[in-house]
Amino acid sequence: MSLDLPRYRSFLKQLVAEPSVSCAVPSWDMSNQRVIEHLANWLESLGFSCEVMPIPNHPGKFNLLATLGKGDGGLVFAGHSDTVPYDEHLWQSNPLELTEKEGRLYGLGATDMKGFFPAVLEAVKGLDARKLKQPVMLLATADEESSMSGARALAEAGGLKARYAVVGEPTGMRPIHMHKGILMESVRVKGAAGHSSNPALGNSALEAMHEVIGELIQYRHELQQRYHNPGFAVALPTLNLGCIHGGDGANRICGECELHFDLRSIPGMHNDELRAGITARLTPIAEQRQLDIVFSTLFEGVDPFYQNENSELIRTCEHLTGQSPTSVAFATEAPFFREMGLQTVVMGPGSIDQAHQSNEYIELSQIEPAVNTIRRMIEHFCLREMPSA
Ligand SMILES: [Zn+2]
16 A cells, blocks of 8 residues: 555644653653544554553553554554653744655654654554454553653553564664663762861761762773673763762861762663662762762663564564664663563664754655555564464
């Protein structure tokens, strides 16, 4: 069936017109319900059965899982329904009104990643459920750009009954088989303030923090000795000391000091182990100096993602797109699908260069190749008789 570009445009226009910002800043955070409702309506009209999952403890946030066909070896096209916040003044057009100019569709989320869903809708139209050997599924999640609460809720609810996942983040349809993980953490040292003339009048949080920083730099060094992956532009895990706040004057013993840092891990590393490793280094400092060190997380973090290049999914994507698999520098929901046991690839139309930017757009020329690749993936994984796993 040929590509109906006006239909693609009309679907994307409606998705862009429904703001669905997710953000840790409450004044920015919005419901994604309208985006989910549009997708569910369109998919139901194509014969999909749709399940809308409210996200526990996140009122107004929903995932959508739409399924056509039966079986547990399905192919999931997954994307997030939310966007980052936007600054209207920096846009040359209304960010919530899809605007076509010079072969590009401008709008908030056009490339990251509302534009993926209408491409899947184009690819699945006319599919006959009776001919499917395995189901085709579309998953739209909440809060990918903030807490990833949608993917987490899905994992906690038991995951997905499927074998393959395509996370349609903008990669210019190049298959991505790995990315780094990320942690953002806080260390707060609580000592005791006092007059600087006598050290016995307080307990310096700043001096304890000096030791904390020394330990973190040493830990980074050890991680970099152990882990190395030349498939990344930055082959080593990194740990960046991002900001520090503490103390109130030169003649006062510093009572409190707080440090924020991030840690970007590579495949083979696990966020839980990293947090345990850091805790093990901070506890002795607190004991020895008799003060409190509170180690906490600024956001829940994402594990690194890795899918073997020789897996059937990556091989198939490589074959269909003619592009070799590579890594990216941004994090996605892909590690959640790996954790659920699915072969996973990150691959979608558009470019990450336009994501999280004012005047975000998707090139119209990207749509047809994306739709064709998605169709051929469905033929490969859902219309043929598959060997049992
Ligand atoms: Zn995205």
